[in-house]
Amino acid sequence: MDLWRAMLNSRQVWFWAFAPILGSVAGLLYAQIFDVEAFSAAIRGAFVGAPILLYERGNVLSRWRDAIRQAATPFFIVATIATYVLMILVGNAAAGTVLHHLFGYMRTAREAMALSESGLVYALVVSALVTFVFRVRDLIGPSLFTSLLLGRYHRPTKEERIFLFLDVSGSTHFADRHGDLETQAYLGQIFSALALPVRRSQGSIDDYIGDMALVTWPMHRGMRDAACLRCVFDFAAVLKGQAPMWLARFGQVPEFRAVLHCVWVVTAENGLERHKIAYFGDVVNTTGRLESLSKTLGEPVLVSGDFLDSIRELPLDLAAENLGFYAMRGRNEPLEVSAIRLRAKNSSGV
Structure with a gap:
């Protein structure tokens, strides 16, 4: 059993490292679409996308995720998007803090943590698509x-x-x-x-x-x-x-x-x-x-x-x-x- 747990843990560690990379790619795509600075968009993408990917993988908030996956589809969609919105806000605030204190981005941390309307819309649209895809995946396996x-x-x-x-x-x-x-x-x-x-x-x-x-x-x-x-x-x-x-x-x-x-x-x-x-x-x-x-x-x-x-x-x-x-x-x-x-x-x- 120890070997089995070690094997599982190694896969989880790998995904914890890989999730921020995927989030950064989504951030770079946002930078291309809305013509914004790529570096900050990649950092925000990593902080926003990684928690969502880890959540869907079952690495964070697994009990909450498993509970709503068993619910009716309308409740599942509303609860999942609400969870995503919370992760988006918290992740963006964390990204803004890092950008300001480590890279001198914006004059104050408060400005750096602000989420633009286009950023919020982009994050919500991507989240809705991810929710739909994962719900279909759950329904058919x-x-x-x-x-x-x-x-x-x-x-x-x-x-x-x-x-x-x-x-x-x-x-x-x-x-x-x-x-x-x-x-x-x-x-x-x-x-x-x-x-x-x-x-x-x-x-x-x-x-x-x-x-x-x-x-x-x-x-x-x-x-x-x-x-x-x-x-x-x-x-x-x-x-x-x-x-x-x-x-x-x-x-x-x-x-x-x-x-x-x-x-x-x-x-x-x-x-x-x-x-x-x-x-x-x-x-x-x-x-x-x-x-x-x-x-x-x-x-x-x-x-x-x-x-x-x-x-x-x-x-x-x-x-x-x-x-x-x-x-x-x-x-x-x-x-x-x-x-x-x-x-x-x-x-x-x-």
């Missing part, structure tokens, strides 16, 4: 949004991918006790909690099917430092850490079953008015049958032999138990499966 934008799968592409089926245990019994509306609220909260572990592992939630989420990774990304497996156990840790909230709100802490399988598939864009990335091959059927097998075996985390062979070396805190071969409907040969578990810590906590 970051990975799908990027793939559609770049036309990555406009032509069918053969690639090796990892698939995770994550099924919420006991949702039918929960529905019998609490009704459909409360069950949907329950599942919605669970899938919201899943978003952060998936984002940390650089995966993509491709679909929700009832009480199950389908998550995928390109092979190289999901296998790097066992990111796809880390996602599963990271999610379990999130649910455990939020146990008091779940008990207070729903009367129980969610449990789930997870199965992972990897295979070559053909990936392509489908549809015209509603685009979707589709996967062609037996992977979905096989992974679905693995999920049924995990229920029969009583194993919360199950992986195929193909997956385990591809990952080569498990992280030190995880252990695999080979459960043998099982016949799968639609496959000519039995499939080898293994259970993945956290290693028990010894008395020294290692």
Whole structure:
């Protein structure tokens, strides 16, 4: 887990350094459009743009960001633009202070901190566009949004991918006790909690099917430092850490079953008015049958032999138990499966 946290922190440090550069570029664009002094515009862009980019990345004000992302779109837009305006005003004031005290810009710090009408309009227009783009990205999923934008799968592409089926245990019994509306609220909260572990592992939630989420990774990304497996156990840790909230709100802490399988598939864009990335091959059927097998075996985390062979070396805190071969409907040969578990810590906590 320490290596996993270090990897995440290194990516965060990289983006903290990169965000001001992107902000400066936006400032230089403003200088070109409105014919103002480039250096001060770049400094203002860095101080104004960096907080907004870090906010959208989830590095600052993450709880507030996650809360409004779950709200209805009109409230999300108003709350996000209000957040941006506050960041614009504070960032511009900080930039003016730096420009005055370090570079002698303007006669007083108050003058240097003043925001011109064109600057405010430019910042608000850019903020509105960023809000719209990120809302669309949230609605269709970051990975799908990027793939559609770049036309990555406009032509069918053969690639090796990892698939995770994550099924919420006991949702039918929960529905019998609490009704459909409360069950949907329950599942919605669970899938919201899943978003952060998936984002940390650089995966993509491709679909929700009832009480199950389908998550995928390109092979190289999901296998790097066992990111796809880390996602599963990271999610379990999130649910455990939020146990008091779940008990207070729903009367129980969610449990789930997870199965992972990897295979070559053909990936392509489908549809015209509603685009979707589709996967062609037996992977979905096989992974679905693995999920049924995990229920029969009583194993919360199950992986195929193909997956385990591809990952080569498990992280030190995880252990695999080979459960043998099982016949799968639609496959000519039995499939080898293994259970993945956290290693028990010894008395020294290692």
